[in-house]
Amino acid sequence: MTNPLKNKKFIASAVTATAIAAAVSPASADFVFTDVTEKYEEAVQFLLENGITNGVSDTQYGTHQSIKRQDAAIMIARTLGFDPDGEYEDSGFTDVPSHAKWAVDALKESGVIDGVSATQFDSNSYLTRNQTAKVLANAAGLVVDETVTTTKYSDVNAAFAPYVDALIDSGITQGKTETSFGAYQNTTRGEMALFIERAKDYFFAEVSFEMSIMHANDTHARVENLPKQVTAINDFRTENPDSLLLHAGDVFSGTLYFNEFEGEADIKLMNLMNFDAMTFGNHEFDLGSSPEGHQALRDFVTAANFPFVSSNVDFSADDLFEGLFQTQISSEPEGGNIYTGIVKEVNGEQVGIFGLTTKDTEDISSPGLITFSDNYIAEAQRMVDEFAAMGVDKVVALTHIGYNDNPAVDNDLELAAGVEGIDVIVGGHTHTSLEEPYLAGDNSAPTVIVQAGEYGNSLGTLDVGFDENGVVVSYDGGLIEIGEQAEDPEAVEILAPYKEQVEAVQQAETGAVALAPLENPRAGDDLTAPSVRKNETPLGNIITDGMLNKAREYSPDAIMAFQNGGGIREAIDEGPITVGEVISVLPFGNTLATMELTGAEIKEAFEISVGNYPNENGGFLHVSGGQVRFDSSQPAGERVVSVSYEEEDGTFTELEDAETYTIATNAFTAKGGDGYDVFADAYAEGRVTDLGLSDWENFQEELVRLGEITPETEGRIVNINEETVVEGE
Numbered sequence: 001m002t003n004p005l006k007n008k009k010f011i012a013s014a015v016t017a018t019a020i021a022a023a024v025s026p027a028s029a030d031f032v033f034t035d036v037t038e039k040y041e042e043a044v045q046f047l048l049e050n051g052i053t054n055g056v057s058d059t060q061y062g063t064h065q066s067i068k069r070q071d072a073a074i075m076i077a078r079t080l081g082f083d084p085d086g087e088y089e090d091s092g093f094t095d096v097p098s099h100a101k102w103a104v105d106a107l108k109e110s111g112v113i114d115g116v117s118a119t120q121f122d123s124n125s126y127l128t129r130n131q132t133a134k135v136l137a138n139a140a141g142l143v144v145d146e147t148v149t150t151t152k153y154s155d156v157n158a159a160f161a162p163y164v165d166a167l168i169d170s171g172i173t174q175g176k177t178e179t180s181f182g183a184y185q186n187t188t189r190g191e192m193a194l195f196i197e198r199a200k201d202y203f204f205a206e207v208s209f210e211m212s213i214m215h216a217n218d219t220h221a222r223v224e225n226l227p228k229q230v231t232a233i234n235d236f237r238t239e240n241p242d243s244l245l246l247h248a249g250d251v252f253s254g255t256l257y258f259n260e261f262e263g264e265a266d267i268k269l270m271n272l273m274n275f276d277a278m279t280f281g282n283h284e285f286d287l288g289s290s291p292e293g294h295q296a297l298r299d300f301v302t303a304a305n306f307p308f309v310s311s312n313v314d315f316s317a318d319d320l321f322e323g324l325f326q327t328q329i330s331s332e333p334e335g336g337n338i339y340t341g342i343v344k345e346v347n348g349e350q351v352g353i354f355g356l357t358t359k360d361t362e363d364i365s366s367p368g369l370i371t372f373s374d375n376y377i378a379e380a381q382r383m384v385d386e387f388a389a390m391g392v393d394k395v396v397a398l399t400h401i402g403y404n405d406n407p408a409v410d411n412d413l414e415l416a417a418g419v420e421g422i423d424v425i426v427g428g429h430t431h432t433s434l435e436e437p438y439l440a441g442d443n444s445a446p447t448v449i450v451q452a453g454e455y456g457n458s459l460g461t462l463d464v465g466f467d468e469n470g471v472v473v474s475y476d477g478g479l480i481e482i483g484e485q486a487e488d489p490e491a492v493e494i495l496a497p498y499k500e501q502v503e504a505v506q507q508a509e510t511g512a513v514a515l516a517p518l519e520n521p522r523a524g525d526d527l528t529a530p531s532v533r534k535n536e537t538p539l540g541n542i543i544t545d546g547m548l549n550k551a552r553e554y555s556p557d558a559i560m561a562f563q564n565g566g567g568i569r570e571a572i573d574e575g576p577i578t579v580g581e582v583i584s585v586l587p588f589g590n591t592l593a594t595m596e597l598t599g600a601e602i603k604e605a606f607e608i609s610v611g612n613y614p615n616e617n618g619g620f621l622h623v624s625g626g627q628v629r630f631d632s633s634q635p636a637g638e639r640v641v642s643v644s645y646e647e648e649d650g651t652f653t654e655l656e657d658a659e660t661y662t663i664a665t666n667a668f669t670a671k672g673g674d675g676y677d678v679f680a681d682a683y684a685e686g687r688v689t690d691l692g693l694s695d696w697e698n699f700q701e702e703l704v705r706l707g708e709i710t711p712e713t714e715g716r717i718v719n720i721n722e723e724t725v726v727e728g729e
Contacts (some may be wrong), residue, residue: 026263034060042189052196053189063193066186070100070123072132073113077103079196084561093121100397112138116332123724126186130156133173134163136195139302140202143443153181162690165340166482170443172198183676185386188569194443201653202443207465209345212236212243213396219247219266219283219437219520220254220692222589223498226458227491232459233273236480240463242347247450249281249357249400250430251300252615254694256502256579260465262296267303269491275306276344277333279355280313281400281428283692288366294320307333308397311340311371311383321370329354329386341383343392352387356380356399358429364691366556374709376401376410385420393470402430403438404452406686412609416440416447423465423472427451429691431667437462437477445714448475455589461569493501506580509679512703513576515710518542520571520585533616538711539585540568546702547592547695548624551664555594559645560625560663562605564674567695571605577709584699590666590695595679596687597663601656603640604678610635613719619674623716627652633721641720666695669697 017159022522030437033055036044040063047053053075056062067075088105093115094105104121108115113135115121129136135143148159148165153175156164160354160618164181167173167497172195176182187195196203213237218227236446237243252258258266270278287296298320301308313337315321325338329352333342341354356379365579366414373379378399387395401410417440425440433453441447458479465474494555523531532540540563548561597605609621612629621628629641646660655661665679670688674679682688703709 006144007194024080031094032059033063034059035063036061036190037063040193043193044190046200047075047196047402050079053193056189061189063190064188067125067189067192069121069131070096070104071126072101072127072135072187072192073103073107074483075192075196076112076135077106077498080106080107080139082112091115091121091193092119093123096121096557097123097480097561098362102225107135108571124181125388128184129187129191130160130164130183130185132192132195133160133167134520136172137163137166137198140170140172141201141439141505142170142202143439143441143446151181153183154179155183155675157183158617167195168442170199174481175341188238198262198558205467207474208468209349209394210463210465210474211349211351211394211451213426213460213462213464214243214423215248215426215450215462215535216244216456217248217400217426217452218431218454219456220250220283220454221252221258221266221588222255222455222457223265224496226273226518227487227495228485229459230269230273230488231481231485233481234488236459236461240538242686243345244276244346244351244353244396245396246353246396246426247275247278247710248398248426249279250283250428250692251278251281253286253692254282254455254591255285256500256505256583259697260505261498261500263300264303265495267300268494268539271303271305272332272488272491272494273451276357277307277342277353277398278304279307279398279400280311280357282358282361282365283579285361285367285370286366288368288370290366293316293368294370298324301338305335307335307342308338309341309353310338310357310358311354312379314371314373314374317369317371320536329383329390331390339389343387343390349393349394350390352390352392352395353384353398354380354383354387354395356401356410356415357396358401358405360406360409360689364689377415380415380419380422381384384419385549387575388421393421394466395422396424396426398426400428400517403432403434403449405430406684408691411686412449412451413440416449417642421444422447423466423470424462425449426462430506433458433479434460435479444471446472448472450477454477456482463555465670506578506583507577508579511702512576512700512706513708515708516574517574518572518709518711520568527614531565531616532568533620534610534613535570536622536713536715539572539686540565541624541714541716542702542706542709543568543586543695543699544622544624546644546668547664548700549702549705550592550693550698551594551662553689555662555664555689558594558625558662558664560602560623562669563620563624563666564669565616565620565622565664566674567668577703579700582703583696586696586699588668588695590668591690592693592695592698593665593688595663595665595682595688595689596660597672597682598657599643599659599661600657601678602655602661602663603643603657603684605676606630606640606643607637608674608676608678610639610717610719613639617674619669619676621669627716627718629718630709632709632719667677709729 091108315325329341331343405411431454434452437451462477523529544561551558626645630639
């Protein structure tokens with residue numbers, strides 16, 4: 001079943017107060033409970049009228065009785081409108097009585113509540129106020145700031161602080177005293193009634209307008225995926241004929257299709273898809289330093305049958321865009337033009353759409369005369385205010401600033417927090433696969449953030465509902481994987497001539513020649529045999545040299561580059577090296593990234609790299625610009641003897657633990673792939689910049705620079721226990 005709590009705010013389109021009230025028994029409205037004081041009367045009446053609960057007897061509501069976990073589950077499930085006769089995934093809890101199983105299964109499936117173990121729900125235990133805060137925050141779909149670790153209440157620990165904070169912020173509850181929440185006290189039936197009644201605006205808000213959005217981002221010239229995308233789009237439109245289709249940037253760069261056709265194949269397929277709008281990614285500006293400048297980008301824009309939106313990018317100084325760049329919002333946007341924002345009519349309502357591109361573009365691409373605003377927050381707020389002046393209160397930000405990229409520059413989370421009035425952020429740049437929409441902003445005016453990964457592997461979808469004031473009150477969405485989709489015949493026909501030329505280019509020679517095979521050894525069960533996943537290899541050296549040379553064009557202070565051995569997939573035969581061989585060595589379409597790491601963090605990473613030696617490890621790091629010395633006789637985690645980087649004069653300097661260094665690697669590794677939590681932490685903290693440059697193109701450039709290649713190792717990775725340089729020959 002579709003998870004109703006992917007619609008994590010208000011559950012409004014599926015469950016309204018009217019629908020719930022229909023379940024009320026006629027007698028419930030005229031209750032006479034002698035234990036219900038004036039404080040609780042309105043809340044208890046509300047629950048009775050909406051069929052959420054009843055008394056413990058004809059005369060007793062049980063106001064001051066502690067509520068059991070199983071009874072609380074039933075109450076919350078009824079509040080959310082789950083059907084007792086519905087089919088829900090078995091929670092696996094063995095201690096839930098049959099009359100409560102439907103409720104526990106529904107809430108477990110929806111992520112509202114969990115058990116104390118994989119098999120125990122702890123049905124007969126009482127629900128504490130701490131636990132109640134978490135359940136209610138999840139059930140009501142409140143915006144929960146997971147970075148909150150403390151509240152003003154001394155008895156609330158870090159695990160529950162975000163949920164207590166959300167309830168307090170929403171006015172649903174307060175503490176027992178100024179300093180005590182009563183965190184470990186049992187929740188009473190009367191308190192639960194108060195909580196639910198106070199949260200009724202979150203549970204039962206009415207939807208006055210709904211719209212659907214399909215979205216893509218960071219497709220990077222993976223045009224061979226697009227015929228399947230067309231099928232997924234057409235199928236979604238059949239069910240949602242008025243849905244929007246938006247692209248959050250980075251169509252350019254990444255495959256031979258772009259190298260050969262510079263966006264021509266992409267735009268023909270995008271026109272077939274009938275996009276409603278696109279914003280610019282940083283890679284749309286990659287050709288700015290070429291002799292033709294941004295001619296390819298101009299051609300891409302003018303060929304589009306849809307408009308582009310860009311509120312923080314100024315094209316006016318580049319004559320190529322004269323007549324294309326409109327510095328105002330358009331209610332009648334035309335294809336092949338660039339606007340700060342546009343207004344689209346969707347299901348009879350006006351929806352504003354504006355665009356943002358990361359300011360990092362100035363450093364990681366080649367914008368030339370095109371400039372970027374210093375304050376994306378101010379630009380976004382200006383757009384929201386302009387829409388408001390036009391009477392438009394439903395606003396979509398189409399962004400290429402990254403979901404959680406460097407907050408000191410720009411990202412979607414900061415945008416949601418810093419601008420009031422953005423309802424939906426359709427994002428790109430960080431290649432983030434948000435399996436469910438993320439709710440951010442403020443509980444009184446939330447912002448839904450979505451992003452669809454990379455390379456057209458998924459089609460993002462979002463259904464969002466608004467109340468009569470234009471405030472988001474419901475949402476649902478996710479990613480449609482396109483791998484199993486059939487290819488659209490018309491799209492296949494459009495792609496065919498481009499595909500034929502690309503396949504021919506793949507057979508073309510790069511100009512580099514291998515004077516001996518560039519091997520890619522694997523050890524198998526022979527622990528004494530060399531392997532790309534545990535030893536330095538000539539192929540790994542060339543790849544990382546290319547990474548470091550390219551990274552230094554953008555970050556001159558970069559000292560080293562790393563490549564995971566598991567990402568090196570094929571060998572190269574002796575003789576002329578073809579483009580196809582280059583791609584087969586690095587087939588995953590990774591991009592180049594830089595990281596800011598301390599010396600201690602780099603050493604920690606190499607402990608992971610050599611920790612499995614002499615066994616193979618897909619995360620084994622090949623190195624350029626430095627030397628790693630380790631002792632395999634020591635326990636894993638204590639093997640690294642030294643990590644040094646190479647100075648300009650060829651000498652080596654050992655890393656200082658507290659010093660910060662710039663390192664280059666591929667985006668997969670930079671995000672923590674192969675178990676590199678130390679890199680994942682750096683990525684989460686905004687210390688990673690994805691340059692978006694194709695790994696195989698960097699590799700090819702290095703091969704061409706070398707010309708004739710004699711495979712050799714250089715002692716970059718040394719196992720001192722073997723008293724020799726570890727070679728991959």
